[in-house]
Amino acid sequence: MGLRIPFLPPPLLVSCMADGVALAAGSFTARRALPTAAPAGAAPAWQAMLLALRELLDAGCGGARRARIVLSDRFVHYCLIPAAAGIARADEAAAYARHAFRGEYGAAVESWRVCVDSDAAGTGIAVLIEGGLRDALTAACGQAGLRVDSIAPHFAAAQAALASRMPPGDAWFAVHEPGHLCAALHAGGTWQHWLSARLAPASALDGAALVAALEAQSIGMPAARAVRALNLVAAPQSAAALQLPAGWRMQRWVDPCVAAA
């Protein structure tokens, strides 16, 4: 995930999930759970998470000087930019992604931060977060004496950490966290379908429902429906009893982004 320089303290892994915030640096770990109730009024969904993060950082950060923040997929918005859109420049991709969410979130999307990753085929993945969230995370870490090296969404951080170990071939890649599932079909060397679904906070993964949701993404596309392989990143307790329907094969991966979960 990055260059480790000897004799320097390891960076603090800050996992900002929807159900809690966790810190991990070497042998140091700390965690604080979040209330499951939705925030009252017009407060953003991440307000409780940020409050818990500040309290944890005030209590100590294990001597770390740098921080890598992994942000729950609940607090971000993904947008798949197809190659057919013919978008080449980053600003065009950002405008495309904002337009995709403007109908639901209105003019607020103009202040969102956009980050785009494009592959050689022209397909791009854009991720958007509220501008206030990014600034608040940076400020909270700065007050604790931490320099922020990275703010990455959960799905992207897990995929980047595991990409070199993924078996070859077309497969779904899914990241599950309590209350949220994010999955994408990687076929033909590019990302083709995207699924982001909010789940009941305490519900365990149900194999049949998961496969139904994945297959629903590829209705009318026989080639995509033929892919029946799944790489699942999830907490062990939430996927321990997961059984997929016949014909599907699944490989489980330990979540590399939630060390103190």
Next chain:
Amino acid sequence: MRALRLDFVGARRPASLLGLALFAAGTLTCAVLFNEALDAQENLEQLSAQQAQADRRVRAQRAASAPAAPANPQEGRALREANLIIARLNTPWPRLLGDTAAAAGSEVSLTGLNPDTQSRSVRISGVTADLAAVYAFVQRLQARPGFEQVHLAQHEVARDASGAPRVGFVVVAQWKEAL
């Protein structure tokens, strides 16, 4: 599968043209100054080597021209005495004594002859019956081809036990190189 690069911190703005130009100018300046520093260092090393070589040459010349330092004070004193003896041995005694005796004749009784080889001078002491004989001795000594700058340094008139006059004198003369 290619790793995704979606990071809200890692995505930095590209450098501006002005920034790139300033960076290039700074790098070029550093390179030029570094090169000049290397040249100056090389010149300094060459000059230092030349100076060290010159110092060694001067020390060698001084060592060659200077007399060997005595190992201890006693040895130095013995060396000086040996040099004096050598100098006295180099005194042209036969010609010096012959000319002085010839100039003295029967009127002058010579009582001492002290040569100084460094100044090529000889201090001649003697006794005569009167002062005129002293003057005659000086003139005869002056006339000898081996002497020059002959003069009466001092004289003293006295009387002996019988009451006869007696003149003691000292004549200083220089002998010539070819003597």
